Amino acid sequence: MASKILIVEDEVAIRDMLSFVLEQHGYETLEADNYQAALAHLHEPYPDLILLDWMFPGGSGIQLLKVLKQDEILRQIPVVMLTARGEEEDKVRGLENGADDYVTKPFSPKELMARLKTVMRRVNPTSLDDTLKVGKLKLDPISHRATLSNSPLEMGPTEFKLLHFFMTHPERVYSREQLLNNVWGTNVYVEDRTVDVHIRRLRKALSDHDHLVQTVRGAGYRFSTRS
Amino acid sequence: MASKILIVEDEVAIRDMLSFVLEQHGYETLEADNYQAALAHLHEPYPDLILLDWMFPGGSGIQLLKVLKQDEILRQIPVVMLTARGEEEDKVRGLENGADDYVTKPFSPKELMARLKTVMRRVNPTSLDDTLKVGKLKLDPISHRATLSNSPLEMGPTEFKLLHFFMTHPERVYSREQLLNNVWGTNVYVEDRTVDVHIRRLRKALSDHDHLVQTVRGAGYRFSTRS
DNA sequence: TATAAGTGTCATATAATTGTCACAATTGTA
DNA sequence: TACAATTGTGACAATTATATGACACTTATA
Numbered sequence: 057m058a059s060k061i062l063i064v065e066d067e068v069a070i071r072d073m074l075s076f077v078l079e080q081h082g083y084e085t086l087e088a089d090n091y092q093a094a095l096a097h098l099h100e101p102y103p104d105l106i107l108l109d110w111m112f113p114g115g116s117g118i119q120l121l122k123v124l125k126q127d128e129i130l131r132q133i134p135v136v137m138l139t140a141r142g143e144e145e146d147k148v149r150g151l152e153n154g155a156d157d158y159v160t161k162p163f164s165p166k167e168l169m170a171r172l173k174t175v176m177r178r179v180n181p182t183s184l185d186d187t188l189k190v191g192k193l194k195l196d197p198i199s200h201r202a203t204l205s206n207s208p209l210e211m212g213p214t215e216f217k218l219l220h221f222f223m224t225h226p227e228r229v230y231s232r233e234q235l236l237n238n239v240w241g242t243n244v245y246v247e248d249r250t251v252d253v254h255i256r257r258l259r260k261a262l263s264d265h266d267h268l269v270q271t272v273r274g275a276g277y278r279f280s281t282r283s
Numbered sequence: 284m285a286s287k288i289l290i291v292e293d294e295v296a297i298r299d300m301l302s303f304v305l306e307q308h309g310y311e312t313l314e315a316d317n318y319q320a321a322l323a324h325l326h327e328p329y330p331d332l333i334l335l336d337w338m339f340p341g342g343s344g345i346q347l348l349k350v351l352k353q354d355e356i357l358r359q360i361p362v363v364m365l366t367a368r369g370e371e372e373d374k375v376r377g378l379e380n381g382a383d384d385y386v387t388k389p390f391s392p393k394e395l396m397a398r399l400k401t402v403m404r405r406v407n408p409t410s411l412d413d414t415l416k417v418g419k420l421k422l423d424p425i426s427h428r429a430t431l432s433n434s435p436l437e438m439g440p441t442e443f444k445l446l447h448f449f450m451t452h453p454e455r456v457y458s459r460e461q462l463l464n465n466v467w468g469t470n471v472y473v474e475d476r477t478v479d480v481h482i483r484r485l486r487k488a489l490s491d492h493d494h495l496v497q498t499v500r501g502a503g504y505r506f507s508t509r510s
Numbered sequence: 511t512a513t514a515a516g517t518g519t520c521a522t523a524t525a526a527t528t529g530t531c532a533c534a535a536t537t538g539t540a
Numbered sequence: 541t542a543c544a545a546t547t548g549t550g551a552c553a554a555t556t557a558t559a560t561g562a563c564a565c566t567t568a569t570a
Contacts, residue, residue, distance in 0.1 A: 127416045128453060129508050197375055198384075200456040200502050201509075208510060212527050213501035224371045250529050252547065257527095273537070273546065439516050476558090477518050483559065484516095500526070500557070 059176065062086040062103035064094045064120065065138065070161070074107060077165040078172075094120055098130055101206045105176055109138045110150065118153055125154040134175050188223040190281055193265055195223055204265060211261035214239070218258055222269065222279030231276040251277070286403065289313040289330035291321045291347065292365065293339040297388075301334060304392040305399075321347055325357055332403060335382070336365045337373050345380055352381040355469060361402050381461065405451065415450040417508060420492055422450055431492060438488035441466070441481050446489075449496065449506030458503040478504075 061078055065071045066089045075085045086103055088094035097103065106124075110117040117137060124130045137150040137158040150158055156175045159168055188195040192205045195216075202209040202219060211219070218239050230238070232251040240246055255277055259266035270278045288305055292298045293316045302312045313330055315321035317339060324330065333351070337344040344364060351357045364377040364385040374385050383402045386395055414423045422429045422443075429436040429446060438446070444466050457465070459478040467473055482504055486493035497505045 126414070127418070128450060129417060197371070198378060198456070199454045199505060199507065200499050201505075214528075220371065246528095247530065249531090249547090253529075253549085256548065271547070441517075473517095474519065476520090479558065480518075480560085486559095498558070 059104040060084045060086060060101065061172070062088065062094065062097050062106045064088045064106060064117070065109040066090065067109075070109075070138075074168075077168060080165075081169055091120060095123075098124075102129070102133060104133070105172060106133055106135045107138060107172075108135050108155070110140070118149060121150065121153045121155060136171060136175055188220070190223060190226070190268065191265075193223075193262070193268070195220055202261075204262070209261050211258065214254055215258040215261055218254055219262075226279045226281070229272045229275045229278045235277065285309055285311045286331040287311045287313060287328065288399070289315065289321065289324050289333045291315045291333060291339060291344070292336040293317065294336075297336075297365075301395075304395060307392075308396055318347060322350075325351075329356070329360060331360070332399060333360055333362045334365060334399075335362050337367070337377065345376060348377065348380050348382060352464065353469060358464070358469060361405075363398060363402055379458065379461075381464070415447070417450060417453070417495070418492075420450075420489070420495065422447055429488075431489070436488050438485065442485040442488055445481055445485055453506045453508070456499045456502045456505045462504065 061083050063071055063074050063078075063085055065074065065087075068089075071087055071089065075087060078085050086097045088097055094106075108117045108120060121135060121137075124133065124135065131154070134156040135154065137155045138161055139150065139158050140161055157171055159171050188197075193202070194204075194206075195202045197220070200216070202211065202216060218235070221235070221239050225238075232248040235251050236244065236246055236248070255269060255271075259269050262268060267283060268279055268281065270280055272278050288310050290298055290301050290305075290312055292301065292314075295316075298314055298316065302314060305312050313324045315324055335344045335347060348362060348364075351360065351362065358381070361383040362381065364374070364382045365388055366373045366377065366385050367388055374387075377385055383405070384398055386398050414421055414425075416422075419432045420429070421431075421433075424447065427443070429438065429443060445462070448462070448466050459475040462478050463471065463473055463475070482496060482498075486496050489495060494510065495506055495508065497507055499505050
């Protein structure tokens with residue numbers, strides 16, 4: 057899934073350039089040319105990073121930065137400041153107020169991308185670990201939530217457990233009985249075919265990603281990214 | 284002053300590595316290679332965080348975790364579990380028993396540090412009395428007041444504490460029991476179902492923002508800005 | 511002390527989830 | 541193609557879990 061980057065920059069030329077470069081590298085971009093427009097983008101699905109021009113209409117960058125850092129949720133979004141060459145004080149003030157890094161204008165695309173990657177890796181290094189991911193499908197045991205393209209999936213507890221089991225045991229066939237043992241628990245008297253029904257419910261919840269749960273005729277079911 | 288981190292891990296190699304990395308980052312470390320040694324460190328000055336190996340001699344990690352969570356003082360120390368890759372059940376059991384996060388072995392120093400920082404920030408925010416904000420919802424521990432769009436919310440002390448806990452621990456499911464332990468305090472004999480009632484009262488107080496307090500069927504409740 | 515608030519529990523109302531069936535659809539094979 | 545085996549589905553009743561209103565009892569507060 058592409059990361060979303062919010063560009064807050066009033067100069068059209070620079071904004072377009074940033075947008076172009078970022079999209080070239082597979083990021084999605086959101087654009088704002090003033091304070092209000094920036095705020096308007098700060099809702100779900102939240103951007104993964106904010107590129108913030110220091111000086112822009114409707115409030116300086118640092119003002120927005122301060123607002124961001126006061127919100128429990130928004131404060132977690134990394135911010136990279138764009139500053140003019142030589143404005144050392146600005147850089148320091150930005151970092152002191154919670155910016156994660158800065159890029160000095162003018163800058164090369166290569167430099168920009170390197171900064172962004174570093175920051176994203178640093179700020180959010182292990183969401184790659186605590187959350188189970190398969191393409192756009194994520195399952196986070198901590199929040200106990202499954203999402204597809206960041207929108208929550210509706211499913212019952214059993215389907216959630218089933219999906220959890222599948223995601224931790226992918227690319228392998230499990231018989232109905234094995235699934236019952238692993239997901240329902242042993243010593244549970246339930247019909248084999250009941251698994252079918254829950255498989256169906258899980259597929260339904262996965263909607264257009266239902267191909268991840270595959271039928272292996274005569275053997276059982278398999279969770280796989282390969283068709 | 285440097286934060287003190289207690290490492291409970293029996294493998295010397297890993298313990299040394301952890302200790303080295305942590306000290307590189309300016310933390311003080313305490314080490315324990317078994318259950319007894321760990322307990323021996325649990326007195327004043329208390330460690331600020333415990334890094335707990337899931338499997339270690341003299342009692343499994345979860346045992347120590349349970350003991351910790353029964354003590355009024357010790358239960359406030361955040362615990363990060365170390366688990367082997369793929370042991371999803373362990374992670375879930377750890378979280379259910381009050382671990383604040385987990386790190387999967389093998390892990391990179393960078394990853395480890397990121398986790399620790401996140402947990403420490405959440406559990407012990409530098410500005411403990413700062414106003415918590417989520418969208419239009421604000422909670423100011425100092426004035427002991429919660430407001431929505433700047434108009435004060437009417438709620439009882441318990442609901443306030445509950446909301447405070449939720450706002451400092453967003454995007455995570457808590458069982459009724461965990462909420463009782465964290466909001467009511469341990470050693471308090473109260474029915475699980477009582478939580479439901481206070482959840483309802485809190486929702487009522489939040490009026491049109493009651494969606495922030497979400498029911499996670501079969502698991503508990505979650506405070507989240509995401510639908 | 512009188513009065514108002516706040517708490518914890520119940521009983522009851524609602525709502526969501528579950529396991530099974532019966533029957534449809536699909537697949538493999540003779 | 542016809543048949544047998546296997547899997548997909550919609551419906552449904554029973555079960556469970558959660559929401560809610562009421563109430564007696566405590567705890568603050570004036």
